[in-house]
Amino acid sequence: MTELEFNFFQQWYPVSPLEDLDPTRPTAVTLLGRRLAIWKPSFSEQYCVFLDQCPHRLAPLSEGRVDEKTGNLACSYHGWQFNAQGECTHIPQSDNPDLIAKNRDNFCAVSLPSQQANGLLWVWPDENSADLAASKPLPLSPQVDESKGFVWSSMVRDLAYDWQTLIENVADPSHVPFAHHGVQGDRNRAKPILMEIIQSTQELIEANVGGNFPSRITFQPPCRLEYAIKFGNERQAGLVTYCIPVAPGKSRIVAQFPRNFAKTLHRLTPRWFDHIKTRNQVLDGDMILLYYQERYLQQRQLVESWKTAYKLPTSADLLVIKFRNWFDKYCQGKLPWVESEIQSQNEQPPNREDILDRYRQHTLICSSCRRTLKNIQYLKTGLLGYFAVTVATVALLPDPLRIRLGLPLIILALIGLGGYAWLKFWLQPKFYFVDYVHADK
Numbered sequence: 247m248t249e250l251e252f253n254f255f256q257q258w259y260p261v262s263p264l265e266d267l268d269p270t271r272p273t274a275v276t277l278l279g280r281r282l283a284i285w286k287p288s289f290s291e292q293y294c295v296f297l298d299q300c301p302h303r304l305a306p307l308s309e310g311r312v313d314e315k316t317g318n319l320a321c322s323y324h325g326w327q328f329n330a331q332g333e334c335t336h337i338p339q340s341d342n343p344d345l346i347a348k349n350r351d352n353f354c355a356v357s358l359p360s361q362q363a364n365g366l367l368w369v370w371p372d373e374n375s376a377d378l379a380a381s382k383p384l385p386l387s388p389q390v391d392e393s394k395g396f397v398w399s400s401m402v403r404d405l406a407y408d409w410q411t412l413i414e415n416v417a418d419p420s421h422v423p424f425a426h427h428g429v430q431g432d433r434n435r436a437k438p439i440l441m442e443i444i445q446s447t448q449e450l451i452e453a454n455v456g457g458n459f460p461s462r463i464t465f466q467p468p469c470r471l472e473y474a475i476k477f478g479n480e481r482q483a484g485l486v487t488y489c490i491p492v493a494p495g496k497s498r499i500v501a502q503f504p505r506n507f508a509k510t511l512h513r514l515t516p517r518w519f520d521h522i523k524t525r526n527q528v529l530d531g532d533m534i535l536l537y538y539q540e541r542y543l544q545q546r547q548l549v550e551s552w553k554t555a556y557k558l559p560t561s562a563d564l565l566v567i568k569f570r571n572w573f574d575k576y577c578q579g580k581l582p583w584v585e586s587e588i589q590s591q592n593e594q595p596p597n598r599e600d601i602l603d604r605y606r607q608h609t610l611i612c613s614s615c616r617r618t619l620k621n622i623q624y625l626k627t628g629l630l631g632y633f634a635v636t637v638a639t640v641a642l643l644p645d646p647l648r649i650r651l652g653l654p655l656i657i658l659a660l661i662g663l664g665g666y667a668w669l670k671f672w673l674q675p676k677f678y679f680v681d682y683v684h685a686d687k
Contacts, residue, residue, distance in 0.1 A: 252448065252576040254278060256375050257468050258384050260366035260488045260500050263400040266613045267293065267367065272319065274298060274308035276492045277371050279583055282358065283308040284367065287330045288317035294330050295369050297356035301334070302326050307355065319355075332357035364390045365400060366488075366500065385470040389484040389504040397512045398486075398504035401525045403608040405499060406533060406601045409468075409491035409581060410573060411540045412499060415532055416471045416487050417463065417569050419455060420562035425535060429527045439562040446568050448576050453565045463565060467572070481507045494583050495540070499529070517614040522676040530602055530682040537601050598681060605678045619677045622669050629666040633659045 261275045262284070272285040281298040283306070296319070298306045305323035313320045318327040318335055327336040334346055334353035346353060359370035359379040364386055370379040390398055405412060415421070420439050423431035440456040451465040461475040472486040483505040490498040505512070546555040558567055573579055609615045636659035640652035 250448070250576060251578075252467060254468055254491065254577075254582050255372040256370070256378055256382075258361070258368045258370055258379070258382065259469055259490055260364075260368050261490060261498070262367050262402055262500065262611070264293075264362060264365050264367055265400070266402055266611055268613075269293075270312060272308045272310055272312075274306070275498075276496075277369060278491050278581075279493050280371060281306070281308070282369065282371075283310070283319075285310075285312060285319050287319075288312055288314075290317075290330060292330075292362060293360060293367050294319075294332075295358045295360045295367075296328070296332060297358070297373070299356070300324075300326060301353055301355060326353075328355045364502070366502075385466045385488075387470065387472050387484070387486040387502065387504070389472070389474060389482070390486060390502050391504075395506040396484075396504040397506075397509050398484075398502045399512065399515075399517055399520055401499075401501045401503070401521060401608075402611055403499055403526070403529055404492065404611070405497045405529070405536075405607065406495070406596075407497060407536045407540045408495055409489055409497045410569075411536050412489045412497045413465070413471060413569055414566055415536055416485075416489065417465060417565045418562070419461075419463070419473075420560075421532075425531045426528055429524065429531060438560070441561045441564045443564055443568055446572065448572070451565070451568050451572060453568075465565075465569065467576075477507075481505075483507075491581055494581075501525070516618075518612075518618040521608070521612065521615055522673075526604055526608060526676075527680070527682070530604075530680060533601055534598065534682065599679050602679055602682060604676070604680065609677045615677055619674070622674050622677075626666055626669050626674075629662045629669075633663045633666070 255278060259277055261277060267273055267284060269286045272283045275282050275284060283296045283298040284293055286293045296307055298308050300307055300321040302324055305321055307319060307321055310319055310321045313327060316327060318329050320327045325338040326334060329335050332355040333350060337346060356373050358373050359376050361368045361384060363384055368384055389396055423433050423436035427433045442454045444452040444454055453463045455461045455463060459475050459477055461473050463473055465471045469488045469490060471489055473484055475483050486502040488500040490500060492498050543552060543555055552570055609619060636655050640655055643652050
């Protein structure tokens with residue numbers, strides 16, 4: 247590898263907020279086309295990350311369990327167990343006490359370097375360069391820092407487009423008034439964006455954006471892309487995104503939203519409510535646009551460069567141009583996928599429900615939204631049961647009590663039924679699918 251080539255595998259990636267991981271069972275994630283198993287030994291506060299293949303017969307370790315006696319990860323296919331270092335500790339089928347000791351290296355699960363910092367689980371996807379991983383600092387945001395007076399929330403979602411499309415989109419502030427009109431922007435107040443590139447190297451691209459709220463945009467390859475936005479002299483808000491390359495046509499965004507003001511509002515706002523009210527809507531606003539933009543660009547790049555396929559005449563396009571040039575110069579314009587993994591451009595596109603599938607892209611992997619959805623199910627059952635029991639009880643009341651006592655009970659039951667309808671038809675769907683039609687915004 248020449249010194250100009252960028253090694254995507256020898257980098258730190260945050261694959262999930264820690265609060266969204268279940269410490270009692272393994273979790274599967276995909277990073278750079280490799281499926282990984284995340285798990286936590288019962289005696290440890292640190293998560294471990296293995297390649298999601300048992301060395302015995304290659305069964306997925308993410309389908310395993312944490313053994314209640316040993317605290318180790320047990321494969322659910324044949325029961326082989328592995329400690330935090332990936333060493334095999336138990337083979338139920340063996341009657342030879344020396345079998346594991348004699349084959350210690352050969353029977354290991356593939357363990358990847360990992361760390362926990364800023365509320366995120368970080369993974370180094372190259373198991374052969376642990377020393378380099380230990381010497382390379384995490385790409386942490388200076389805004390995610392309690393000692394500087396910041397508070398923040400987190401968000402994770404899987405996306406139906408590639409890593410470079412995600413980077414390009416987040417690096418483009420000019421789309422916000424239009425793609426996110428009524429959510430985080432206003433198309434009627436859009437104005438020219440004055441952008442200045444401060445530096446552009448293999449390790450860092452930085453830009454300043456002028457206007458009423460000046461901001462600094464930082465791209466630290468391969469995944470940290472953040473905004474630091476100033477409101478006056480003291481107040482500052484940020485958008486810290488980690489753009490994770492999952493597989494061809496797939497990416498994951500792990501985002502943090504720091505600010506040093508309105509801290510009481512931050513503490514009072516449930517995380518799940520922030521997700522359904524704002525964060526998922528913002529991602530929905532981009533999803534259809536970027537899904538098709540990516541495929542149109544790939545088709546055009548069969549015969550021409552992005553430099554002619556795109557028309558980028560304004561200052562607002564400078565950071566997109568810098569990123570695309572960086573991608574060409576240091577990555578040859580492609581991610582390190584196996585060629586056979588690249589999706590066919592002739593495939594039938596999915597429907598809108600698949601592209602905007604909040605349930606699989608977010609709810610299932612967000613502990614706050616998943617727990618809230620379960621509570622909604624319980625509450626719906628309780629309200630429906632209350633209505634049925636109340637109607638039956640009032641029907642059995644003697645006539646003198648039916649008006650005096652039965653009427654208030656029926657009114658409460660009808661209010662409960664209205665609550666059931668609100669939960670079922672308004673709140674619950676927001677955890678599954680909400681169509682985003684820009685023409686209606």
